[in-house]
Amino acid sequence: MELLREAKPYTKDKLKTNLIEWFHWLLREAELYDVRYPVKGAYVWRPYGMKLRRNVENLIRRIHDETGHEEVLFPVFIPYEFFSKESQHIRGFEKEVFWVSKGGEGGERLILRPTSETAIMPMVKLWIQDYKDLPLRLYQIVSVFRAETKMTHPMIRLREISMFKEAHTVHATREDAERQIREAVEIYKRIFDEMCLAYMINKRPDWDKFAGAEYTIAFDTILPDGRTLQIGTVHYLGVNFTKVFEVTYLDIDGTRKLAHTTSYGISERSIAAMLITHGDDGGTTLPPKLAPIQVVIVPIFYGEEEMPTVMKFVDEVYRMLRDVGIRVHIDDRRDKTPGWKFYYWELKGVPLRIEVGRRDIEKRQVVVTRRDTLEKYAVSLGELVDAVKQLMSVVEDNLRKRAWEDLRNRLVKVEKVEDAKNAIREGKVVEVPWSGDDECGVKLQELVGADALGIPMDTDPSIGGFDMRDLACKEKRAEFWLRLSERY
16 A cells, blocks of 8 residues: 555634534535424434434444343323423423324323433333342433424434434442443443544533433533534433332332432434534545445546446456445446546545546556545555555544544633633633532633533542632632533
């Protein structure tokens, strides 16, 4: 494999100046998703986007199955009397639910699920008899519905979240439930690592935790315009739901005890984050393991007399890659120029492009271009399979490395309000001294003009031995670093 050209990749100028406009352009032109459906916050997955989504779903399923979770499928309808049982939960979601009416008649009161804790608990009560039935680990990938009143954005803020993976687990003790929380965090790290996403892990402040949870842990990533996007959440629910639904089990000592539960979710936001994080002014780069097409072959010939020879060689290349499980596609359209095809497949994020022309056939080689760097390599036919596998691994590593470098460069610690404001304006995530008092935390958000992500869980969050004051409540000693950013 010989490097032919060290190319300069596309810039990210459009993503930094108007990310949402760029994202609409990408979804439309790359034929991933159509935003023109005539219902606010509800959109259409196109075939190429659906193939990408299925690959992500398969990743999610594989890792959940490997860790002892079992897939289920619950109805979309939840009786209102179930939904209203947990008081914090209904206060958190009541304004967001869609009601279902039956031909304008009264009677049965149903909602479309915004999340499934209140649907699953009544069934779990029937399934669990004693301690031998625990732990129970369930998950499903379904649509959930939120009557979103804020501005909606494709994949990011929706009324129908059509790819919602929610896991629900039931445990005998708090200790086992919190062990599951730690495992859930590791599961999400594995998923996001394969998506080549960089992330922060933050314990949400109490005023921003999931409705009905004891505490919430969130995964946040930072986008090129400096705003953060929540891509996954993990909730310890304690006995808040099992108490109201009377989910108990017979313990080994012969007494009935309340079970402890957790839940954790990922949606198509993770796909949006992947497309944007690896995006540039030319389109995006898809991680090779998840790309619907991993390699596209573009034949180059001049005149009808060259076509049979070139296409015969192209077919040989295609079969070599297909037969080892590589997802490969030949773009043999006659009404498009090779240059047009190059830009088209770069837009769609195909990790590797192979060009085959008459001179390549004479040398028994092909030219391979990496989407992430646009570098070109001459590869002999004999080493093609190994070279493609190697380059796909290199592209994946590079995407992951670039994402983490960008995130780390945008994290800063500051000790003054003005410094925090300036850093936020520069598109950074700030960590500021905080006492842990909720009122001071809310005031801190207002002073800085940003949202609290929470206490870092991926680094030591304690202030340590330094005598620092809470940035909002100067009379209080700071105990933790609190992360703040502008959020989507």
